[in-house]
Amino acid sequence: MYIVNDICYAGEWEDDIKVTAVKPLRGGMMLVTFSTGEKRLFDTTKLEGAAFAPLSDEKIFNNPSLFHGVITWNNGEIDIAPEAVYRESFAYHDKDITV
Numbered sequence: 001m002y003i004v005n006d007i008c009y010a011g012e013w014e015d016d017i018k019v020t021a022v023k024p025l026r027g028g029m030m031l032v033t034f035s036t037g038e039k040r041l042f043d044t045t046k047l048e049g050a051a052f053a054p055l056s057d058e059k060i061f062n063n064p065s066l067f068h069g070v071i072t073w074n075n076g077e078i079d080i081a082p083e084a085v086y087r088e089s090f091a092y093h094d095k096d097i098t099v
Contacts, residue, residue, distance in 0.1 A: 018069025019082045024062045028055070031092060032085055035069065040089035047080070054078060 021033035028045035044055050054074055055061045064071050072079040 017082050017086055019066055019071050019085065020069070022064050022066065022071050024064060028061065030064070030071075032071070032089060034082070034086060039092040039094075040086065041092045042085050042089040046088070051078060 016035065018035040019032055020035055023031040025031055025041075028043060030042045030044060031039060032042050033039050044052070044061065047055065055078065060074050060078075064073050065076075066072070067076060067079070069082055070079050071082070071085060
């Protein structure tokens with residue numbers, strides 16, 4: 001756990017990683033581009049807790065936005081730290097799948 005600007009975050013600090021682009025895919029998957037230049041696949045269906053339940057609605061899931069490098073949905077009511085997305089995602093190579 002760590003604190004930045006009086007906000008407490010779960011997990012371990014990873015230097016200045018941010019999400020720079022996000023593209024919803026089928027089945028709750030997202031193609032995420034990070035400030036490191038890496039593209040990674042993230043499975044939102046593995047997110048647990050009531051806070052993430054609205055993501056099962058395709059209309060909400062398919063409309064993410066970025067706020068200061070953080071993926072958010074539903075006008076900022078749902079968000080996930082970029083460090084968590086990075087840690088729980090896996091490498092993507094353009095030749096792996098067609099999006």
